[in-house]
Amino acid sequence: MYRKLTTRFKLIISLVSTAIVTLFIVTGFQHQPSQTNQGEKQKNEPKNIIFVVGDGMGMPIINGYRTLKSEKKGAFTHTAWEQYLVGMQMTHPNDPRDNITDSSAAATAMATGTKTYNDAIAVDNQHHHLKSVVEDAKEKNMSVGFVVTSDLTDATPAAFGVHNVSRRNYNEIADQYFDEKVNGSHKIDILLGGGAKYFIRDDRNLAEEFQKDGYQLVTTKQQLLKSKNDNLLGLFHETEMDKAIDRDGQTPSLKDMTNAALKQLEKNENGFFMLLEGSNIDSAGHDNDVVGVMSEMEDFEKAVQAALDFAKKDQETLVIITADHSTGGFSYGSDGMTRETGYKWDPKPILAAKKTPGYMAEKMEEGREPEDVLNAYIDLKLTKDEIQQVKNAASEKDTSLISKQIQTIFDRRSFTGWTTKAHTGEDVPVYAYGPGKDKWSGLIDNTEHAQNIFEILEKKR
Ligand SMILES: [Zn+2]
Known part of the structure; x- marks a missing residue:
């Protein structure tokens, strides 16, 4: 009898405790998931996107810049972005002749999610217009900014902004920045870069037309830093801007332009999309000019740091940093290195x-x-x-x-080597910081940038 009771008592105790544990687990799980989902939802859906391109910035150029920066600092140091490495991207175009991309096919892929032929500006092989992430962002009432050091009509900004069968139709591309609209509005609120000669011409003055539509025209660093207008057209050079090391005091740095753009873009509660390009890493690469490349890398790094600082403070901004391709076949180390010279890129x-x-x-x-x-x-x-x-x-x-x-x-x-005045076709690195960055991990195709951004923007409806 006593034994029986004890056994029953033990059974009851064990049942009660199991029930308590179960209840705890169930309620725990019930509360936990909703909190986690909410947290993850917030964390995974960025309000703002900053898409950063180092034009022509292949991996060896980044290696070189890291070494140069370390030399300057007197101790080994990383670039501002490399701790955010998430993967690599393939860059080949969809071109019957070519398997090495130019900047227009690469930018079309990254901006629209479709591969195309070299020279194409957001059109496919049949010349059909391809919708860009910029147009999608504008449809969702986000603000859009372009900050580049090339002509604003150059391939990368052009493919994010307009549509053309050829990247070389510079005047048409400038016209399209004004003429192509989304829901009756200009697509890009902040346009900062070079290429004044394509905007201010004998046959058409787009700077005047933009001003009539409420844009402020700025042509110097001083004007840019003072600007308060929501819409800006910054034209800082007739053609592409000078390499950073050659610039005068009137010309803004890429960082100056980045901060000026962010100041305006962040006013929009619907968020913004910003294209930030270190464009002339590429042009210095085409020239096989290592001084120009490294000077542009330094200018680029400061701008990227400004973008990352903004994102770190803001917590709702996704920053993607990549290259469209590599330029010049830059090699970190070349002929002539011996035991005496040292086995090093110097x-x-x-x-x-x-x-x-x-x-x-x-x-x-x-x-x-x-x-x-x-x-x-x-x-x-x-x-x-x-x-x-x-x-x-x-x-x-x-x-x-x-x-x-x-x-x-x-x-x-x-001991810098060069193999070509053109581009090379190896994969390039991808870096990502902020909410939503996980979509970018692994070996991706350049079209996946746009596909991921479209997915993010889809949730903004
Ligand atoms: Zn190029």
């Missing part, structure tokens, strides 16, 4: 340059003595042979030949 000679070789060549073309120019702008003891090579080129009065000879000094001394 940033010191590059840091000794105060201007790009192109800038120095122009000064020589204007009539300045080659040796004076070299002494004024390169903080190195050059060999007689190096000076003579530049003098010979200067006597030919050929700017590109002079540039080439000066570039050779930096390439040889830094």
Whole structure:
């Protein structure tokens, strides 16, 4: 009897405790999921998107810049973005002739989610218009900003902004920035970059037309920093902006433009989409100019840091950082390295340059003595042979030949290699920070940028 009771008592205790545990687990699970879902929902749906492109910024260029930055700092250091590496992207176009992309096919893929032929600006192989993430963002009443150092009509901004069968129709592309609209409104609220000659022409003055529609025209750094208008057209150079190292005090940095754009864009409670491009990493790469590339990388990094700082403070901004392709076949290390020279890519000679070789060549073309120019702008003891090579080129009065000879000094001394004046087709890295970043992980195709952004914007309805 006693044993029976004890057994029953034990059974009751055990049932009660099981029930309590079960109740705890059930209620726990009931409360927990709703909190987690809500938290995740907030965390995974960004209000703002900043899409950052280092045009032509292949991996070896990032390696080089990291080394240069470390040299400058005196200790090993990372670039502002590389801790956010999430994967790689494939960049090939859909072109019957080519499997290496240009900036227009790459930008079309990233902006619309469809691969196309080289030269295409947001049109497919049949020339049909492809809807871009910018148009989708505008339909959802978000603000849109473009901040670039190229002409605003250049391939990357053009493919995010307008539609054209060829990237070379610069005047048409400028017209389209004004003429193509979404629900009766201009698509892009803040346009900052170069390319004034395509906006202000004899046959049409788009700067005036934009001003009539409420845009403020800014052409200097000082005007930009003071601007308070929601809509801005910033034209800071006739063509592409100068390389950062060559700029005068009137010209804003990419960071200045980024901060000015963010100040206006963040006013919209529906959020914004911003395209931020370090455009001239590519043009310096085409020139095989390592001084220009590294100077543009430095300018780019400061702008990316500003974008990341904004996102970190704001907590609702997704920042994607990538390249559209690599340019120049830049190699981190080249012929000539020996035990004596050291087995290394050496940033010191590059840091000794105060201007790009192109800038120095122009000064020589204007009539300045080659040796004076070299002494004024390169903080190195050059060999007689190096000076003579530049003098010979200067006597030919050929700017590109002079540039080439000066570039050779930096390439040889830094052990920088180049394999082409065009692009190369290897995969490029992808970095992501902020809510929604997980969509970008792994090896992705360049079309997936747009597909992911469309998915994010879909939830804004
Ligand atoms: Zn290019």
